[in-house]
Amino acid sequence: MALTGRRILLCVCGGIAAYKAVELVRRLREAGAEVQVAMTANAQRFIGAASLQAVSGVPVRGTLWDEAAEAAMGHIELARWADRVVVAPATADILAKLAHGLADDLVSTLCLATTAPIAVAPAMNNRMWLHPATRANVATLRDRGVQVIGPDDGAQACGEFGPGRLREPPDIVAALDESLAGGDDLAGRRLLISAGPTFEDLDPVRFIGNRSSGKMGFAIAAAAARRGADVVMVAGPVHLATPPGVRRIDVRSAAQMRDAVLGALPADIYIGAAAVADYTPRTVSAEKIKKTREGGGETLTVELVRTHDVLAEVAAHALRPRVVLGFAAETNDVERYARDKLVRKGLDMIAANQVGRAGCGFESDDNALTVIDATTAHALGPAAKTALADALLDLVKARLR
Template identity: 65%
Template structure:
C-alpha cells in the first residue's frame, strides 16, 4: 500500500496510521509532500515502515530507472492522508507538480483520500466541487470527522482516526472483492506474549516476549476474514480491531483459556506465545526478604499447551507452533515438530541485536513433515500476513 502524506498538522496521525496498516497485514511505502516534511520528518516514517521514504521527483538515484512510475505500478492501493484542501484541488484537476500528485496520476490502483483541514475550508464550495470531481472518478473519500481543530475552531475537517481509516479501507476492499478472503468462515485461535509465574507478590519468572508477533497474526487473520480469539499474556499492546481478546498471566491460565477457545470449534490454532517451561511449585504469600546469601527455588514443569492441543480429540484442523531458538534452528524446530505432533513449526532466531522477541521485524523458517520454506525478514505484520497465507493454503488441503 502506498501512503501519501500531505502537508497538514494531522500528518502526525499518519505515523500511527502506518503502524495500524501494518497490523492489518499491509506492506506500507510512504511518500511525502514538501509540506508534510515540515510537520513530521521522513526518518519517522522510515523507522515505522521499514522502507526508505520517497519525497521528491528529483531523487537522482530513484529516478534513474523512472522510480516514480515503478512505485505507481507497485501500489495495489493508494491512501492520501492527510489530504489538504490544496492537495485535493491538485488531484481533482490532474496536476502532476510533485511526487505525490504524479504518483496518483500514474497509478491504476484504487485511491482513497482522507481529508483534514479547517472546517470553513472543507465547507467552501471550491473544496466541495473538487471532492465531487474525485468521487465522480471513483476515488474514495473517507471522512472528515467533526470535532475541535488545531486552529481552535469546531466543525467538520478533522482527520478520521487511524483505526477508523483502516476499518473503512478493509470494508471497501471486502465490498469490491468477488472471491472470499483467504480465511473467510474460519475460526482462528492465537496465543501471544509471555507468561509470568509468580514467586511472591512482587517477583515473577518471565521472558522477553513482547507479544507483537502474535498480535500481528491475530490482526492479519481477522483481515483475512477469520473469527479470531487472541489469548494474550501480560503485554501492553492494543487489541486488534475485530479480535476477541482474553487476557491471562500464568501458563496454567493460558492453558485453560486456549483449551476453552479451541474447544469451541477452532479450525486453526497458532501457538505464538512464549509460555514458561517451569513455574515455582509454591508462590510465597508475602515478599521474600534477603535473609541469606543464596535462595533456592523449587520449580516444576508447566503444562505443554501446544502438545495438548495437537493431541486432543477433537483437535483444530491445523495446529501451528513457534520455536524461538538461539542456535541449531532447523534441528530443534524439526524435533519440536515431531515431539509435539503439530502440523507446522514456525522457527525464528532470538537473542541478536534486533531480537525477534523485542524488535519490530522477524524472519521465519517454517517446517512441516514433508517440507519447509522461509519467510524473509520484514516488519512483523508483513511476516504475519505471509505466514497466514501459507497456513490458509495448508488449511484448504487439510482433511
C-alpha cells in the first residue's frame, strides 16, 4: 500500500464521531503507516487519550501548554514530522479555523505550521454541513489543495438524516492510499494546466461557448498532483470538484484565461487542455438583446474578433516551460490537423482526439488520444480519461528527460 512507511499526524476534533478515531488509527497502522495523534480539548470529552495511545503506540498530544513537550517547541517538531496531516473527524469549527488561518489550539496550530498535505474528513449535523458558511470554508480549503474525504449521507446521532456522517475508517484509509498511490515521480516539478471551455458573453443573458466538460484536464491535474507535482489549474466554467492537491484559478473568458495562464508562469510543464474560444464578440451589450429592439428581428449579425492564442503565447514566452503540450479536438483528418498545429504553434507535443463520436471526447468519461511530437505518434486508449491522464503524463515525463 502507498501508506507504508508514511508518517500520519491524525488530528481528532470534538464530535460524537471521535470514537471512530480508534479504528482509524488501527487501520492506518495495518496499512503500514506510523501514526501520531493530536486531540482538541473537546475531542477529549468524547474519547480518552489513553485509548488512542494504546492503538498508536505513542503518547497523544492534547495541548499547546504541555511544558515537557513545548520546552523544545514540540508542536513545531510534530508539524515537521508529518508526511500527511489528517483531521478526522473535522468539525465545522476546525474547517472554519483552517479556512481563515486561525491557530488558537494545538490542532489548528499544527495545521497552520505544517508544510505536509492536509486531508480533512468532515463530520457534523447535516444542517451545519449544508450551511453556506461551511460550504464556503470547504471550497476555500479545496482551492488550497486540501483533500476533503466525505462526508457520507445517513442517520446521525442527533436523530436527523442527511449528509454529515464521518466516512467509515476503511474508506478514509482507502482515500488516503489512493491519493498517494501515484508515487512521487513528478515531485519538484511545477505543472500548469488549463481545462474546460471559455464563455464569451454577448449580453448579460447569452454567451458563445463550446461543449468542453473539463473532465480530461481535471483528470490530468489530479493524476499529476498524485504523482507529486506542484499543480496549478486554470479552469473555465465547469461543474467539477477541485482535485486534491491542486491549486485552482477559475476564469470565464478567453481573455481571463490568457491572463491567468501567463500570470502563473514559470512552470516546468504546460498542458493546454482547455477549449479556448477562437473568437469573441467585438462588443458586449450591457442589456439583454431583445427581438423587438433595433438590430433584432428575424436575423442578428454579431461581429466577432480573434482572441489571443494562449497556447502559442506560452510556447513563445520568455518563461517558456520545458514541455508545452497542446490538445487538438478535430472531427476529421485528426492527425494531419494536429501535426500542423504542433508546428505552427511551436509545441513540443500535441494530444489529438476525434470529437463528435458517441462515447468519446466532449462530455464523455472516456476518450482516445494520439500523442504526437516531431518524430513519433503514440496511440492511447480508448480508455477512461482518468487512465489516459497517467499514460499521457508518462509521455510528458519521458520528454522532460
